[in-house]
Amino acid sequence: MDPAKPKSSVYFVISIVAVLYLLALAGIQFFIQQYFIAGFMFFFAVVGIYRFSKEIKGKTTRLPGQLIFITLGSVWTYRDYNKYTLKKELAAWQQKFGTSYNHVRVKIGAPTIPADWKPDYADLAHMYWNNKFISGHYHKMIVFDTLKAIAHEEDVYKLDSLKGKERSIEIITQYARDGRSDSIFYRYYQTGSDMQIITHQKADSLLDAEKLSRDY
Incomplete structure (x- = not known):
């Protein structure tokens, strides 16, 4: 052999x-x-x-x-x-938590994602949506938890500069778990100053003064 x-x-x-x-x-x-x-x-x-x-x-x-x-x-x-x-998976998340999720945002009073916005970046922890114009409501960051649900959202509104200092409003939407209530916080920032916690009414007045869409 x-x-x-x-x-x-x-x-x-x-x-x-x-x-x-x-x-x-x-x-x-x-x-x-x-x-x-x-x-x-x-x-x-x-x-x-x-x-x-x-x-x-x-x-x-x-x-x-x-x-x-x-x-x-x-x-x-x-x-x-x-x-x-x-x-x-990220495309499915963008579909689920993008503009189609606005009905939930409207219900709790959180800023919605305008129909003409496009997703800018996404991973398993974050998703970013941006307005093509950097004025008014121009940015939303969605943060996910380990259960693949939204933990919180951060929306940024750019205001007109005041005496050469940039200004903005941030709206933080905290999604609750275990039957608790969702929370929304409003913050005002001006270059050279600390971030200030403001009321819902104050945020409305700042946006209305510049005739900017609230999206909430």
């Missing part, structure tokens, strides 16, 4: 598994719209099939090269699939 034959047969079986695995990775990459990497993996799967023909003719497949591409392909696919699932 040729001692090299069992070894060659093992290489052949492993090579088949390697090609099928690369094809599976290529399919995943295609599904998550990473077409270039999908084509790259498919190419090396085809190369593996070509080597099978050499194996059938008695030439041993170069397994180390395939293992390298399997390792790289696995790392790429794991990374890209995680990015894809994160992107999908």
Whole structure:
């Protein structure tokens, strides 16, 4: 019995598994719209099939090269699939907690997200929405808790400068848990001064004085 034959047969079986695995990775990459990497993996799967023909003719497949591409392909696919699932999850959050969540904000008196705003940035802890014009209500930050619910929101309203000093109003909406009531706080800031806690009525008067939309 040729001692090299069992070894060659093992290489052949492993090579088949390697090609099928690369094809599976290529399919995943295609599904998550990473077409270039999908084509790259498919190419090396085809190369593996070509080597099978050499194996059938008695030439041993170069397994180390395939293992390298399997390792790289696995790392790429794991990374890209995680990015894809994160992107999908964040898109769902933007849909759930964006303008479609305004009915909850209206109910508790919190600033809403205007229909023409666009999400600026999002991760698993924060979501930012910005107005294209930096005046009046121009920024909202949504902070999430570990239960993937809104912990609080911060809205910023830019006022006209006063004697060369920038001014703004911040509205903090704290979402309660366990049946407690939600809370809304109002703060006024002017360059060179400490942040001041103000009343709801004071915030209204400052915004109304400059004919700015409250969005709440």
